[in-house]
Amino acid sequence: MKGNNLGELEELVLLMVASLSEEAYAVAVREELEKSASRVVNISAVHSSLYRLEDKGFLTSEFGGATSKRGGKKKRLFKVTSAGYALLKEAKETKEQIWSNIPQLSFSTI
Amino acid sequence: MEPLRKPPNQPPALGTFLLRKIYSEELFEEIHGDLLELYEERLETKGRWSASAHFIKDAVLSARNYDLMRTQHYKTQNNSGAMIRNYIKITLRTISKNKVYTALNVLGLALGMAACIFIMQYVAFEKSYDRFNANFENLYRIQYNFYREGELQFECAAAVPRVGPFMKEKMPEVVDFARAYPLSMVVSYNNINFREDRIHIADPAFLKIFTFPLIKGDVETCLTEPNTVVISETAAKKYFGNEDPIGKMIRADGQYSMAVTAVAKDVPNNSHIKFDFLISYQTLNNQTDNQSETAWGWYDFNSYVLLRDGTDPTAFNKKFAEILYEERHEEEEKYNYRQEFPLQPITDIHLYSNLLQESEPDEAGDGEAVFFLTIIAAFILVIAWINYINLSTARSVERAKEVGVRKVMGAFKAQLIGQFITESFVMNLLAFTVGLAIVTLGINQFNALTDSSLGLSFLLSASFWLVAALVVFIGSFLSGLYPAFVLSSYQPSTVLKGKMTGKKGGILLRKALVIFQFASSVCLIAGTLIVYQQLSYVRNLDLGFDMTETLVVKGPGVFTADSLYGSTMQTFRNELLQNPEITAIASGTNVPGDEIFWANGIKRAEEPNEASKTIYIAGVDYDYFPAYDIKLVAGRNYDRTFGTDTGSLILNEAGAKYLGFQSAEEAINQKLSWGRGDKTIIGIVENYNQMSAKTKVTPLLFPLVTGRSNFFTIKLDKNGVSDLTKLFNKVEASYSTHFPGNPFDYFFLDDFFNRQYNPEKKFSRVFTLFAGFAIVIACLGLFGLSSFNALQKTKEIGIRKAIGADVGHIVMLLSKEFVYLVLIANIIAWPATWFIMNNWLDNFAYRIAITPLVFIVAGLLVLVIAVLTVGYKTMATAKSDPVKALRYE
DSSP, rough: OOOOOHHHHHHHHHHHHHHHHSSSOOHHHHHHHHHHOOOOOOOOHHHHHHHHHHTSSSSSEEEEOOSSSSSGOOOOEEEOOOOHHHHHHHHHHHHHHHHHOOHHHHHHHH | OTTTTTTTOOOOHHHHHHHHHOOOOHHHHHHHHHHHHHHHHHHHOHHHHHHHHHHHHHHHHHHGGHHHHHSSSSSSSOOOHHHHHHHHHHHHHHHHHHHHHHHHHHHHHHHHHHHHHHHHHHHHHHTTTTTTSTGGGGEEEOEEEEEEEEEEEEEESOOOOHHHHHHHHHOEEEEEEEEEEEEEEEEEEEEEEEEEEEEEOOTTTTOOOOOOOTSSSSSTTTSSSSEEEEEEEEHHHHTTTSSTTTTTTEEEEETTEEEEEEEOOOOOTTOSSOSSSSEHHHHHHHHHHHHHHOOOOOOOEEEEEEEEOOOOHOOOHHHHHHHHHHHHHHHHHHHTTEEEEEEEEEHHHHHOOBBBOSSSSOOOOHHHHHHHHHHHHHHHHHHHHHHHHHHHHHHHHHHHHHHHHHHHOOOHHHHOOOOOOOHHHHHHHHHHHHHHHHHHHHHHHHHHHTTOOOOOOGOOOHHHHHHHHHHHHHHHHHHHHHHHHHTTTOOOOHHTTOOOOOOOHHHHHHHHHHHHHHHHHHHHHHHHHHHOOOHHHHHHOOOOOOTTTEEEEEEEOOOOGGGHHHHHHHHHHHHHHSTTEEEEEESSSOOOSSOOEEEEEEETTTTGGOOOOOOOOOOOBBTTHHHHOOOOOEEOOTTTOOGGGGEEEEEEHHHHHHTTTTTHHHHOOOOOOOOSSSEEEEEEEEEOSSTTSSOOOOOEEEEEESOSEEEEEEEEOTTTTTTTHHHHHHHHHHHHHSTOOOOOOOOHHHHHHHGGGGGHHHHHHHHHHHHHHHHHHHHHHOOOHHHHHHHHHHHHHHHHHTTTTTTHHHHHHHHHHHHHHHHHHHHHHHHHHHHHHHHHTTSSSOOOOOOOHHHHHHHHHHHHHHHHHHHHHHHHHHHSSSHHHHHOO
């Protein structure tokens, strides 16, 4: 139904995973969201987005090594798939396209 | 090193628990890890509380991922969570789509459940009697059975004083015993005087074998000394206010001074024996020359024994009977009588014991009634569930398409059954909630109606919720099962083609259930009518004496000089009789309705001592019989003008027969030995009912008592008194002048007498209430069914009307079926009711015969209710425009 359209948060999360490259797991993504996008979200919302993106095929995942932190629990590391990159790129281009259509004038009147 | 120490700063277990519930096995670990990491981070930056709070918040918010996470990832295809959500969604849609049916269904079920909760609470209270005692399983009362010439004369709740100690001496199984001798006295402290009815003279062990905790004082010593008394909290407040009662002296009947040694907590309502004052037993021993320790014949002592754990009472009774025989048989054989002292578990006393001299006879419960009520509760619940089954199966036609589509989409039969049981569960849960609300709002009305004191504390008990959960679960299963099977068995091909008619089997079952409902309603209505008839019969029964317009004042407990009593009484009498509205004054040791405890041996003078028989005795004065309009069948009444009447006696007819006289006339002028010396029978009065119509007339002896008496009977003008308050004030004023230091306690005899029917009255009210419940529920069901029926026949009705049928004809057509059902229900209900109620009526010594009229009235009532219910809906359908009906579909 939703096709390849992403929700706003989903798109942000996808971007964050892309930017984190190596250590992209839920807690890191949440932190990054806060740091670079000033978005404070609950961890459960991040989980929901990550697993949904994976379902849609924009992310893949594998287990990272266990650490002494986090009670010794495994962490799931996410990676952006090529479909994911394509989608991000497309989204960016669409936006730029639209941006370029906005007449400069309109800014000065604000 | 402290290897066993719990690692510090664990996140709250609740959060982990929630996560485990929310996520599947596969996901739990990694997500738990994420949350733990955040927790640790926050622990350092924000502290323990904040970290814990956030942890729980994260876990709770994770609920949003419930279906996503659990169902879609990595392996399993378990979608039951989603399906249950779907079932609930569909249920809610059905509920909101058919608001009327839902309301009928839920209301019916809720009423049923509310009735059930009420009854179960009531029953639980009745059954809780004496179970607060820590030792209740090993506590027994010694019952006293007396045989003369091998024939049982009476069974009494109070035993003789010797038997308790004797049992303890001879039977190693007895841990301890206690006796309690009931009394009514005027208690005074300073100028506070009250007549107290809840006084017992009790052994020191009384407070130990029963669980009556003390607030002040020492349980070991408080009843050991003579002239000491333990009082209840209420009594302490009444007499001493905020003073410390310990060590204070109170007076009983103006002559006995006693020191308060302890204050006991008030006796709980569910105790069969209740006290405000416990006087030490030694006090009585001093008064009676130790008779109250050694007597084998004086039976006024409620005696209790505590047995060792695991003692078998039957074996105990047998063993004790043998020991008793050893000790007593010579004496018993000489006088040709036999005594028996079987043990009675104290937990049986309230509901199942109805002996002479019970401790709280007006409170006596009725085990049979409690059993009936339990059955009624079950009936009501079953009726409510039947409604649910009926309405759901009737509506199954509407749901058929849905079932068809589900089946085509691949639903298994088991899944469909699951769906409809879920639906039934939601309905039951909803009904239970509404039912609970009804109970909470209605508990006060229920208490007022049934004269009970149930609280809402049961809502806090785990057992209540356990039973409730069980009932809701079993109920949803039972009531959901049949509709579920009917619905799930539809063939999708026929259903979807639109050819759907109700199944024959379903209709038959529905009919059977309706018959059952109405048969129960008829039973309950007819039963209630019979209970009412019987109660009004016994209340209006000619009991052989006149209790109208009779004011009874308790006689003075305190009177300083007995020698002056006669003249004071005379003045008091004359003073009152000056008032034209007072027609007679009499005094006596009892009034009708007051259980007689005074009994002695009596025999005809010419007979040997061994022939002595026990007879109950009520002392009367010269005016007693005329005042109560009790006629003499032979001889004469006591007469002031005869100086010799102290040597005379009067018996009732039953008494004359009991002593072996052929007729009343024959008894006149015969001599009787009673007390010291022989006395002459001067009169025989007709039989009258000293106690309620539940019991037969007993033999009674009426000696002349001119001294102090327990009751003054004041007869008021038959035509009514102009100003009752004024009259009261007058009587009270003269009473207080002549008998100072005595409280003015009075009652009207008819109220007092009729209180004996309180248990029956209470029972009949409860019965009526729940009969009402049952009928309302049955009607709700019938309303639902008939309106559904009408809906289904819309087309038929349209055609009939188009052809020319009138409204009356159509209403007849639609109602006919239900009328048949109600008639069949009547035929089933009548014999059942007759059988049950006949049994109940056998409890009364005087009873009505069951007339067919009762059944006809009950049957007609139910029929009318049913016709009105059905008619209301069918009328609307019948009146509707046939054009609309035919355009329908």
